[in-house]
Amino acid sequence: MPAPPILDFSVFYGDDEVAKEKLVEEVKKCCLDNGFFQIVGHRVPGELQDKVLQWVKDFFAQPQEEKDRVHKDFNTWNRGYERIGSQILEQGTNPDLKEGYFIGEEISTDHPYFIGKKLNSGPNLWPETMPEVDDFRATSMEYYTQMHALARDVLAVIAQTLDLKDDYFKEFTSGAVATLRYLHYPPQPADSDEKLARGIGAHTDFGSVTLLMQGDVDGLQVYDKDTNEWLDVVPIKGAYVVNLGNMFMRWANDKYISNLHRVINKSGKERYSVPFFYSGNPDYVIDCLPNCRGEGQAAKYPPISVMDCVGASYKASYGAAKVFKEQPKTKMECVGGAQPILAS
Ligand SMILES: O=C(O)CCC(=O)C(=O)O
Numbered sequence: 001m002p003a004p005p006i007l008d009f010s011v012f013y014g015d016d017e018v019a020k021e022k023l024v025e026e027v028k029k030c031c032l033d034n035g036f037f038q039i040v041g042h043r044v045p046g047e048l049q050d051k052v053l054q055w056v057k058d059f060f061a062q063p064q065e066e067k068d069r070v071h072k073d074f075n076t077w078n079r080g081y082e083r084i085g086s087q088i089l090e091q092g093t094n095p096d097l098k099e100g101y102f103i104g105e106e107i108s109t110d111h112p113y114f115i116g117k118k119l120n121s122g123p124n125l126w127p128e129t130m131p132e133v134d135d136f137r138a139t140s141m142e143y144y145t146q147m148h149a150l151a152r153d154v155l156a157v158i159a160q161t162l163d164l165k166d167d168y169f170k171e172f173t174s175g176a177v178a179t180l181r182y183l184h185y186p187p188q189p190a191d192s193d194e195k196l197a198r199g200i201g202a203h204t205d206f207g208s209v210t211l212l213m214q215g216d217v218d219g220l221q222v223y224d225k226d227t228n229e230w231l232d233v234v235p236i237k238g239a240y241v242v243n244l245g246n247m248f249m250r251w252a253n254d255k256y257i258s259n260l261h262r263v264i265n266k267s268g269k270e271r272y273s274v275p276f277f278y279s280g281n282p283d284y285v286i287d288c289l290p291n292c293r294g295e296g297q298a299a300k301y302p303p304i305s306v307m308d309c310v311g312a313s314y315k316a317s318y319g320a321a322k323v324f325k326e327q328p329k330t331k332m333e334c335v336g337g338a339q340p341i342l343a344s
């Protein structure tokens, strides 16, 4: 299996039906193989991408005490900053050498979508003391909106890979929630032990699809089960790495794959990346997709709401992070397939 192929997504927006069919075929191959591919030719403006990446750098360049002002422990709905070393995603490795900042739908505490009712919902925690924070906020939310649109388009193509109409996921995507994560990986020492050093430990993602913008520094690797090797996903300016998450794998009855990946930053440089985790409408009930099981074959998993499926993964992840030293990680409730490692 080669590294994830680079697909020209612009044909999705054009009239060339043959090219569209080819795109659907290529995406299907990737979904069956390891659930990873890259896209160029999407509609997210390059200027907006550059602006976001610059803000990501500027945010993490702030003094530690400024970043701690917006620490995610100040809320229970997964928004704000997390320090270097606060996660261990892979059993037996060093704490992840990365810091992060989470953004989501801007939802007030009196909104019906507020936590308790809906998945990871609540107000964002903006770095109010950072110079030009209004631009940081506006740029982040504009990008967040653009990523929702791209996720819907990617899902329209994925629907076609299953011989479904391109609007099959319409209900799932209306009222969808998602999480945008800004990430900074300081350089890992060149002589660091590959057995222990991780920017982000091997894991699978929780949701339906993840759309990842990498900066210009490499380090992302995808596990190849056939050769037991890790394949480098070399950054391409402006491109998105697309991968399926655990919920989609379950939804597709394990026909499509949510694959292990990790980051080791051996470049000697600061690495920045921006994943967008698309959960979907929290109330939507996922139940074995059409064309994902043989005739007469039962679905492997019972129906489950998006909120319960993705929510269980978050709970398992944070619970496990807190008690990590005392007990081994367990398989998550909602993960399809025998993934040995917790998702993020
Ligand atoms: O930083 C990257 O390239 C990957 C990040 C990732 O896999 C994640 O946050 O789940």
Ligand SMILES: [Fe+2]
Residues within 6 Å of the ligand: 203, 204, 205, 261, 344
């Ligand atoms: Fe990931």
